[in-house]
Structures are given as C-alpha cells and as structure tokens.
Amino acid sequence: MTAIAANFHRSSQRPTGLVPLYGRRLRVATKTVPGIIGQLITPVLWVLIVAPALADALGDFAPGVDYYTYAAIGQIVLLVPFTSMFAGINVIVDKDFGVLRDFLVAPIRRRTIPLANALGVLTVSWVQVVIIIGLAAANGAELDTSASRVVFLFGAVSLLGLGTYGLAEALAYRVGRQEAYGPLIPAIGVTPFMLCGGIYPLAVLPTGVRWLAYFLPWTHAVALVRYALMGTAESGLAQIWGFGAAPVQATLSLAALALFTALAWRLALRVFRRATTS
Amino acid sequence: MSVEIAARRVPLPGVAAPPVIVDGMHKIYPGGVEAVRGISFEVADGEIFGLLGPNGAGKTTTFGVLTTLVEPTRGRAFVAGHDVVAFPLGVRRAIGVAFQDSVLDNEFSGRENLRLHARLWNLARRDAEQRIDALLALMDLDQRADDNVRTYSGGMRRRLELGRALLANPRVLFLDEPTVGLDPSVRDEIWALVRQLQREEGVTIVLSTHYLEEAEDVCDRVAIMNRGELVALGSPAELIETLGAELVELQIDGDPTAAARELGITLQRASPPLVRRDLVSIAVSDDAADLARQIAAIRSDGLGIIGSTLRRTSLADVFAHRTGRPLDEELGR
C-alpha cells in the first residue's frame, strides 16, 4: 500500500482545467471513425458536388463574381453554426449520462467547463473551414486574399463559432432533453444560413426579410469571409452598410459579430450556472 | 440557529477543526420541496460516518451541499475548514466524491477516466500515473483498465468511481449510496473496500445508504435522517443501546394495532410497542425476565398473541422507534 499512501503533490494550487477539458472535448469529437467522417463529409460534399452544381444551374448572377467560389466559400457560414449546434448534444449527454458532475466538484472555476467545450468545438470548426478553403482552391475557386483581409476571416469564423456554440450551450441546458434539443439543430444550425446571403446576394430578398438578415450574425460572417477570401466587390459589405470604405464596413461587421458572441455567452454562462447549482 | 452559534462553529485558522461541520442546514429546492430541515452534525477526523435513511430522507441533498453542488437555503457547512458557500474551491480541493448514480466519461477507458480526473485535480503527471496504477490494482480493475467503461459491469463502474474519488488523496471522501443497485456479494466487496480505505489511507469517509443493516457494521458513527430531519445521531452501538440490545417480537392474530395500544398501556415502557405487518415489537432493556413475565401474564388477555421471538436490535429498529414508522414502510417494501 505504500505506493498509494505515499505523499504526492499537486503541480500548483491555481485553478486550471482549461487545457485538460479542452483536450477531452477534442478527443470526444475524434473518438469514433464515423464521427470524424460525419464531420468531414459535409464540407467535402459541398465543395466538390453541391457548389459546382449550383454554379452550373444558376450560372453567374453578377458579372465579375465567380459563383462557384461564392457558394463554396459561403458554406463556411453553414458549417460552423451547424457544428456548434450539433455539439450541444454532447452537453446534454455529459449532463444526463456522463461525467459533468465530476467536473462540477473539481477544484476549477466552473465556467471553465463550457469555455473548454467551446474551444474544442471551435477547433473542429476550424479544421472543417480549412478543408473547405483548401478543397475549393484545389477545385478551381478564384481566391483573392491578403494578410490584412485574412484577419477578418479569422475573426469571423472564431466569433461565429464561439457565439453559436454559446447559444447551443444555453439551449442545451435550458431545454435539457435530447428529444427537445434535436429539432433546434436544423432550426438554428441551418435556417439562418438560408437568409444570410450564403448562396445568393441579399439584394434578391424582399425588403422585410433583408432587414431581418441585417441583424443575423450569419450575414456579417459570410460578408467578412468573402471579403477576406474574394475581395471587396464580392463581399456584399457595401450592401449591408451603405457607407464608408470596405475596411470600415468589415470592422463594423466584426464588431456586430463580437456583440452577438458576447451576448450569447452572457446567456450561456447564466443558464449554465443556473442549471448546475440547485 | 442563532448567530452566536454560527459564529462559534466557524473553524479557527490553525485549529484542527473537524473535517465536516454541518450547522442548522436547511435546503428548500426551487419549487418548494423542503429536502433538509435544519440538521446539525460533525464528523471526526478519520472516522467512517454514515448518513442513513430511506429514499427521500435528504441524504443526497446533504451530500450536495457538502460537495458544493447544492446551495443551502439556511445554515452553514464546513468541509476541511472551508465554508461550502464562501469558499467552494477550497472545499473541492479537499474532497473526493462518488455519486449515487454512475458519473463516468462513457467515451473513454477506465484509465483515461482516471487520467482526466488527475489532471483536473492538478496532480503532477508522474505521481498521477503511479497512483492510477496502484488504484486500478486496488480496485481490481487492472486487467480491464484500458477497456471502454461502457463494457464495465455495475460493480466495476462503482469500483472505478471509488478509485477516482480517492485519486487526488482527498481529506474527506463522500460516498453517496456506494452499494445501491449492486448484487449482495458485490455490496460486501464494496464495504470491505471502504473499511480498507479507512484503515490504510486514513481518509475521513462520509457515506450514505438506505441499507441500515449494512451501515451498522461499517460506520463508526451514523446520523439517521427521515424526511429532512435527523432522528438519531451516534455510534450504532450507542443508538441500539438506547432501545436495548434485544427486541421481543410478538405475532398477533387479529388487530396488531389494537394489541400494540393495549400492550403500551399495560407495559408502560419508555418506547411504545411498534407495529410491522402482523408483528408487534417491544424493546427489551435490561429487564428481559421481567418483560417476559409480564407478556406471559397478558398472553391470555385476548390480544391474539400466537407467537413470540427474541431478536437482536438493529438500526432499522432505532429508525422505527424514533419515527414511529417501520423502515420497510418508508422504503415501500
């Protein structure tokens, strides 16, 4: 028994937990081969099959805009929120059948738990985004980027991923059951994409719907992603803001996304706290 | 609870305080269920302390407060010298918890479950690996350590959770119903382990169970709860002593309640006779012969006594006599 009874020390008294919980969340995401394939198949299918088909069917809606690139890149904004929403299921599984309660009695700050989950899910999203961009480029997409514009890609994807995952955590704890959460995945993971200018420009939408779209984080994210990877003309930023130069418009859209993310996390942390202390 | 008492109970720095102090603790859940109604007790260093009582007594709620999962509505509690409300992180650094229901990371192996726990509890990596190996051996899981926990039996899961609770060398170990849902033989195994842990690791153990018979052998002291209140507190021997070491159980052909009432009046004993199904039980203090004579005298009084047995008093009898209701009725057996 000496080995067990032996005194041993902790590396520090600082409450940590972010790194191990992040690592654990990533391992959950990559645990099974079907899981990995499931998360990779959508971007691959879209870039190689759906976007070319759309380009063939719809042709060019505007001179000078390559529709294949437009649609292929646009689907980043479909995939990131969908991945976030889908990951909300794990929250419910951990709570009901899993290990959450052991995390809750760990000597760490509790908010580390949802934050580590968010970073894990965001990492998965980024892998998907890189695959989309890489495949699209390999498949003939006309990418046009620069160091100063690519910052907006980084910001848009990260903020949209974190924000939608914040929503997913809040909804998962609020609705509590998988059966009730399931229908929210397409409702929030997919529907806003249809309105945000992901596959067609906002200009074709009726005025009322267009105004709704201006308030969707998705709209700003897709504009930023196109601004970063295609250019000012293709971004649609001018259509959203109607004033200022493109970098100003992009900064405003990024700020709008940041506001959304901040609000989503305020809600997420409040719901989390309420759901985990009685 | 007066402020004065609360102030007195605050452990002073530098003074070896009892590892667990519960002082006037109430818990009313949102929705109004009054799960715990003002209980107070202390747990001494190194002892096995049992929180006993039927389902719904408030044991898990009490554990929840002590492990910082539930906020008390009133009253205070200290674990390892830390106020559970004011300094939950300090409490969580000092405790190990095995929950009533299984709480494992189902995607991973037993060893991976322990590793994650070790990292969350901030153990140095080399120490952690050694201790994980030792605990897996102790819990008899070394052969299956790298299998997914989904493939584990109920007993294996429980043993893994016990090992995990011990991993960070806690000062206080909380085991909520460690044997619930297990076969009797596996239950014995778990109790043997609990005793071994106390002996060899010197850890203070607070456990709960609704199997009062099992607690009798394992616990140094117990608190018996019923519907949110403490009905008894002390060592099993002391509590049994208050009733007498033995009970006479009379089998009644007829109305046992009426018979019990009659017997209570005739015998004039400290604790009134208790009815369970067709049995009336009467505590025997040190005057067994006297009681036997009295019963023999009233046997012919038309109470319908058709048999009598003498048996050892148990904690379940203590529960019954303190609450006026047999434990098996509370358990719905």
Ligand SMILES: Nc1ncnc2c1ncn2[C@@H]1O[C@H](COP(=O)(O)OP(=O)(O)O)[C@@H](O)[C@H]1O
């Ligand atoms: N989260 C909760 N919300 C509301 N009521 C609860 C909650 N948890 C337990 N209770 C109620 O509190 C009472 C005590 O439950 P519990 O502490 O689990 O008792 P035990 O562990 O002794 O069976 C029960 O009536 C139970 O239904």
Ligand SMILES: [Mg+2]
């Ligand atoms: Mg319980």
